[in-house]
Amino acid sequence: MDEITSVFVTESREQLTALEAALLDLEANAGDPDTLNAVFRSAHTIKGGAGVVECEFIVAFTHVVENVLDKLRNGEIAVSGDLVAVLLSCADHIGHLLDVLEAGATQPNEDLTAEGATILARLQRDWLAQHDDAAPRSGPPSAREEPVSSSGGGAVETDCWHISLRFGPNVLRGGMDPLSFLRYLDTLGRIVHIETLADTLPAAEQMDPETCYLGFEINFASTADKAAIERVFDFVRDECELHILPPHSKLEDYLELLRKLPEDTMRLGEILVRIGALTQTELDEGLREQTPPSTEAEGGEHTPLGEILVEHKVVQPELVEAAVGKQKQVSEKKAAESRLIRIQADKLDKLIDLVGELVIAGASVNLLAGKSGLSDLVEATSLTSRLVESIRDAALQLRMVQIGETFNRFNRVVRDVSRELGKDIELVISGGETELDKSMVEKIGDPLMHLVRNAMDHGIESPENRVAHGKPARGRLELNAYHDSGSIMIEVVDDGGGLNRERIAAKAVERGIIQPGQTLSDTEIYNLIFEAGFSTAEQVSNLSGRGVGMDVVRRNIQSLRGTVEVSSTAGEGSRFAIRLPLTLAIIDGFLVGVGRAAYVIPLDSVVECIELRQDSEGRDYINLRGEVLPFVRLRDMFGIEDVPPPRQNVVVVQYGGLKAGIVVDQLMGEFQTVIKPLGSIFRHIKGIGGSTILGSGEVALILDVQALVQRCAQHEERSAARPQLAAPAKA
Amino acid sequence: MTQIVASGKQAVSAKQAAGDDSPQQYLTFSLGGEVFALGILNVKEIIEFGNVTEIPMMPAFIRGVINLRGAVVPVIDLSARFGGKASTISRRTCIVIVELESEDGKQDLGVIVDAVNEVLEIPRTEIEPPPSFGAKIRADFIKGMGKVEGRFVIILNIERVLSTEEIAMLARIGDDDGSTANAE
Structure with a gap:
């Protein structure tokens, strides 16, 4: 895959994410x-x-999607749940097509083509066709919009758009092929x-290739409108000079164009005649008159150009608006882009590895110092180690x-699944800014x-059931993230029925995971x-319930x-808390x-x-200021046999x-630890x-405090439980 | 049965690795008085024994880990792995660093041997199939018996001997001492 394609795939995936987000947003605020523009923009990009x-x-598929979006934007069709659902599946399909492109295939396989055709047929049938007779799709703006008329006798005869295009010198270097724009046009x-x-x-x-x-x-x-034509050249917008004249423009506009273009007016005039934009008579007449352009503009001193153009009925008001909006968007996007650099992940990993080595080397220098x-050396090394840190x-x-x-x-x-399950579920996200x-x-x-x-399928009950239990019909699912003493917590909380203690226990007995009569705490x-192969759902749905999920x-x-x-409370919901270390590399x-x-x-x-x-x-x-503090003797735990x-x-x-103690011989102080x-x-x-x-080159082990203490607790529990229980479950 | 099939497969792969009929090179080393051989292609380097950090709660044949130029490499006591007692460390004790292909890419493992002897070429014709018993180590650990100067050396099937899967399983059993299914 060449570089442009890979950039295209990466960027398109980002656009798809944005598209999806915007579509969901659209459903909420129809x-x-x-939002509509955002959807359109993503699809168009x-x-x-x-x-x-x-x-x-991809062009062929996206084109149809864009047509639908266009209608949506023009208010010809209304936003509905169904439409959003279909558009979302369109987004998915584009994602699949990108996979195809990424894999280097020239055509999607049959299944995918069939899927695409089905979606397109649906779009065509339900949203495109029924409106076509009512409102013909985007005719030329001059035909549809009254305000823009080519006033006066100066209108030229051609009914075609005229596009003047001058590619900038850097277009090729930027990886753009001018011909592909024309082909796309x-x-x-x-x-x-x-x-x-x-x-x-x-x-x-002298030519530079x-x-x-x-x-x-x-x-x-x-029949496309001006904005659509302009968008063809979006990718080279900053690099090229583009002038577009709508069909039936005034002769004056052509003259204005001629003056603006860098080439000789006469020569250009001839070209315009040759390509059929003007007739020779029109050109002669125009050049003879040489009417100074926009005389009114000089009178109305600070009138912005856009307004002048509108006054002259040269452009439609919305075109100006669109242009202004577009400029704003472009500059905003640029500002955001300038704050980000794309780096290959392996370069970053290499850097982190090197920093890790630096930390180890620094530790050994410190040791030697x-x-x-x-004292001078110690001072210098301590400064270095602070910098290294x-x-x-x-x-x-x-x-x-x-x-x-x-x-x-x-x-x-959540949206898709709740629809599928016929439940009404709201997703509440907090702590999205937590970094990991x-x-x-x-x-x-x-x-x-x-x-x-799982929470949606098994946790949250059906609306009727919820109402019957005096809960709001709308289920609530929370995703939270936050920092907690050097770890990151991610929680999935639902307000459903909670876990059924009895059913889990019964199932566990049935599966032979626990012995009947074995007493276990709620946790x-x-x-x-x-545990592997454990699922209590009475019915296996296609979402979950196959029991392959939780152990994975x-x-x-x-x-x-x-x-x-x-953790779970019957009738109030359950909470899954994931605790993750802050980093994987250095602590x-x-x-x-x-x-x-030595241990860390x-x-x-x-x-x-x-x-x-x-x-x-x-x-x-021990008694820690009046608190009972249980501890683990590392020597016993690890079977170190010395006095x-x-x-x-x-x-x-x-x-x-929770607090616990770990008994060790020596305390050797803080140490920057590169995890291997x-x-x-x-x-x-x-x-x-x-x-x-x-620093000495020896390997030290890093203790996993939580697992260590749990292990110790289990150990004790088991030895305490042994006399009563003949056979522990799975010894 | 399965072992015969497996060793047949091994012979094929050994042939492919060596290319055509050229004799393969082997590193020979002694361990508890017996001479073993190891395909040279798996051997990365040989280092002096030292600075092994013990890992607690592990079976005896996992001796610990060493720092090999910044990488942490597990060290296996081969003698204990074969079911004997742990190697006693002497002046000639070495760690042979072996590179193995596993599911998660290449992995280095250290193997403790009593002494490293030499690198030998053993022609394919001089390699006998492993005996079904009598070698005092598991038959699937043996790839073949090489004839060198009228003596047999045991050519190890190092992928089996150092099977990460199996070692991890044994480590777990050694560690678990009867944890219940709901552990964690």
Whole structure:
């Protein structure tokens, strides 16, 4: 795939996202002209781009869609749910066509073609055909709009548009092919006559093959309006000089045009005669008269050009409006674009890797400086390490993206699914500005999709059912994101019936996941839904209920070093909370030592450190200022067989609102930790989140505090439960 | 049965890897008095034993991880993996870094051996099929028996010996000590 095509595909996908958002918006506020314009603009940009990359199948499809949008914009048809649904499926179809283009195929396969044909037929039947007789589609503006009439006897005889086009020198360098614009123009009407102007073409030895020297005078027969013709040249708008004269324009306008164009008036005049825009008599007459243009403009001092043109009935008022609006849009878009740079993700990853190496190298320099005892050196290295820290933060920031975009995708999902299920569901999004690592954003989409679909299908009840339970008929689904002590929380909350404890337990027994009579807490029961092959829906719908979802959700989230928890209140709804680490690459760590090994505890979870008092032998909790603080002895947990030193320390850690202690030998201070994954053979390990390389070159393990404490708790629970329970479920 | 089929497949792939009939090169090393061979194409480098960081809660044959120029590489104790006792570290103990293709791309693994001997060419005609028993290690770990100077060396099927899937599974069992299904 060449570069232009790939740019086209990327940009078109963005346009599609915008299109979808605008369509959903349109459904909510029908008839809002801004939204309508946004829809139209997106569709048109895609079509224009497709014309430039000469992708016929996209042009053909989008063209029809645009026709419908055009009618919509002209108020010939009204916005309805059905129409939006069809337009959304059009957007999907364009997406599929882009896939085809991206895959390098020249034509979509049969299935896709058939799908496209079905959608088009539907558009044609329901929205295009029925109105065609009532209002003929976009005739030339002069024919449809009364105010623009070619007043006076100066009207010229031709009924074609006249387009004067001078491509700028940089058009070719910008990757645009002038011919493809002409070819695309041809799809709007018929080029009656075209004359190429090669006046600026220098002698062969001076000619730069990358510079475009060409200009065109085109006599163009079309029923499209001026804006439509102008839009053909959207992509080279800044790079070319474009003059369009409507059919039956005044002779004066032609003369004005002649004066404006850089070429010699006489020569141009001849060309205009040749392509049939003017007759020789008209030209002679015009040149003889040489009426100064817009004399009135000199009188009405500051009258803007647009108004003058309107006064002269040269252009339609709405054209001026459109032009002004367009200028505004273009400048806004440019402002937004100038704030963004597209970078290939692998370049960024390379940078982050290098920063990671820099952090490790810096740590070893610090270590050596500390050993050397030279105070100047220590000072210099501490300055460097502070800078390295800032570089690290800045580099990581580069990869952070807002989660809002991912959330917004769900507007469409919720709309479609709620329709399909016959439920009325409102999606409330908060915290869309929360930033997280790009690679995580990409991977969190699927699990979220499962959760949202599940919540809609199983969670939220049918409207009748809701009303019967005294709840508003409209269900509410929330997507929230926020920061919580060094992690990012993403919640999917519904106000449905909640999880059915009994049913889950019964199912779990039936599936042999738990033993009958086994007592489990509510949380444990709810978490059973994440087991493979578990689904309690009595009916399997095509949305969910096949029981393949939830365990995949948990696995995906775990692969991001995250966790997912569910809480639920019967009759009030359930809440799925996903906890994700802030970044995947580098964290601030707290280095501790047990025996000869060093471990890193993520600093975000560390609250304080205290000394473990001697009298704590035999029990695993301490009194922390009147609070009971349970702790984990890392030495016992990890089976390190040596004699503990006389003095041990407790690192108090916090996660998800809970506090616990971790008993270690030494506290070795803060440490910038570059996370190195432990490889797939350790993927089932619990309590260790990864590894890092210390300044000395040794590998230290990073503790996963939450998993560690949970593991310890389970361990204890099990050994406590063993005497009563003959056989634990799945030992 | 399945093993015969599997080893047949292996022979084919070994042939393809070596290209035509050219003899393949093998790295030989000793481990607990026995001589083993390993296809040279899998061997990335050989380093001195040292600085292995233990991973807690793992079965004995996973010795730990090392820092290999900035990458964290797991180290497997081959002797323990074959069901024997853990290797004792001596002056000649080495870590052979082996590169393997797995589902998630290439992966490096370190293997502890008692001593590295030499690189040998063993012609295909000199390789016998593995015995169904008697080699004291699992038959599917053996790709063939190479005849070198009248002695047999065991040519390892390193993809099986260091199967990430299997090791991860064993690691999980070692770690799990009876966690219930609703764990987490």
